[in-house]
Amino acid sequence: xxxxxxxxxxxxxxxxxxxxxxxxxxxxxxxxxxxxxxxxxxxxxxxxxxxxxxxxxxxxxxxxxxxxxxxxxxxxxxxxxxxxxxxxxxxxxxxxxxxxxxxxxxxxxxxxxxxxxxxxxxxxxxxxxxxxxxxxxxxxxxx
Amino acid sequence: xxxxxxxxxxxxxxxxxxxxxxxxxxxxxxxxxxxxxxxxxxxxxxxxxxxxxxxxxxxxxxxxxxxxxxxxxxxxxxxxxxxxxxxxxxxxxxxxxxxxxxxxxxxxxxxxxxxxxxxxxxxxxxxxxxxxxxxxxxxxxxx
DNA sequence: ATAGTTCCTTGCTATTTGCAAGTAAAAGAA
DNA sequence: TTCTTTTACTTGCAAATAGCAAGGAACTAT
Numbered sequence: 001x002x003x004x005x006x007x008x009x010x011x012x013x014x015x016x017x018x019x020x021x022x023x024x025x026x027x028x029x030x031x032x033x034x035x036x037x038x039x040x041x042x043x044x045x046x047x048x049x050x051x052x053x054x055x056x057x058x059x060x061x062x063x064x065x066x067x068x069x070x071x072x073x074x075x076x077x078x079x080x081x082x083x084x085x086x087x088x089x090x091x092x093x094x095x096x097x098x099x100x101x102x103x104x105x106x107x108x109x110x111x112x113x114x115x116x117x118x119x120x121x122x123x124x125x126x127x128x129x130x131x132x133x134x135x136x137x138x139x140x141x142x143x
Numbered sequence: 144x145x146x147x148x149x150x151x152x153x154x155x156x157x158x159x160x161x162x163x164x165x166x167x168x169x170x171x172x173x174x175x176x177x178x179x180x181x182x183x184x185x186x187x188x189x190x191x192x193x194x195x196x197x198x199x200x201x202x203x204x205x206x207x208x209x210x211x212x213x214x215x216x217x218x219x220x221x222x223x224x225x226x227x228x229x230x231x232x233x234x235x236x237x238x239x240x241x242x243x244x245x246x247x248x249x250x251x252x253x254x255x256x257x258x259x260x261x262x263x264x265x266x267x268x269x270x271x272x273x274x275x276x277x278x279x280x281x282x283x284x285x286x
Numbered sequence: 287a288t289a290g291t292t293c294c295t296t297g298c299t300a301t302t303t304g305c306a307a308g309t310a311a312a313a314g315a316a
Numbered sequence: 317t318t319c320t321t322t323t324a325c326t327t328g329c330a331a332a333t334a335g336c337a338a339g340g341a342a343c344t345a346t
Contacts, residue, residue: 010172022164077324100235101157108154194337220292221293
């Protein structure tokens with residue numbers, strides 16, 4: 001139950017108080033692009049997050065309602081993390097970050113996706129938004 | 144001369160290694176929206192940055208070529224900080240952050256600008272890009 | 287000459303990070 | 317059933333970073 005203090009009402013400051021941390025958006029990246037959903041999978045990302053920091057950030061993301069945590073139906077000792085509708089609204093922002101990063105560091109990233117993103121940003125946002133909406137716990141429960 | 148270490152070639156990780164800090168984008172915000180350009184002006188922002196942190200971040204922004212520093216022509220003890228062309232490329236990202244923040248925290252921000260931004264994002268980006276390009280040191284020198 | 291202004295630097299304490307190790311609880315293997 | 321492994325953490329500790337208050341250097345205004 002770790003939450004966040006806001007320093008001002010400025011929209012940018014408000015956003016950065018939540019997401020202006022190197023790890024927050026990397027976790028969300030893994031959920032969106034790599035469809036990761038467990039602690040173990042998040043740990044395996046190339047950037048090497050420390051276990052305590054991962055636990056801390058997951059807790060904040062949950063408190064701030066960007067993600068939801070549920071016991072895995074397949075494996076009771078494992079949890080499944082999924083984006084909420086609020087979390088899904090970050091997709092346009094994440095795509096913009098991706099675009100900027102790929103322009104100034106052309107080495108990394110999925111070439112095909114980047115090409116598509118440069119051509120049709122709105123389309124890619126819509127595509128990933130739809131994909132993530134399908135994975136939401138709410139809609140899974142409705143099936 | 145303080146620079147940055149990159150943890151991976153992922154475009155998102157690359158971007159966050161530079162900008163994934165609560166202060167970096169607030170300084171850029173002040174340059175873009177409030178047209179601030181001096182140490183003193185940056186210090187006066189509502190969020191209350193510490194002097195050593197401001198000096199540190201300005202140094203990184205300069206090393207990474209997002210901004211340029213020059214002695215003020217009006218006052219030799221004062222420096223003028225201005226965006227470079229690279230810094231200007233962050234405007235779309237900053238607008239996206241503004242949009243997200245204003246959706247989830249409707250209290251703050253310039254209402255008129257936000258309204259325009261929601262209607263015509265591309266237009267607002269173009270407008271601010273042009274405005275900042277005019278303030279660049281290179282073009283000022285050309286006058 | 288004196289008093290401010292501006293852009294920092296320094297010193298100190300408190301918080302946060304990163305690393306290594308440990309724990310608890312369920313799952314799979316013998 | 318017992319032993320080992322897996323998963324998701326927590327804990328402890330050293331090192332880095334942040335925040336706060338004060339100080340200094342170089343100009344400027346009076």
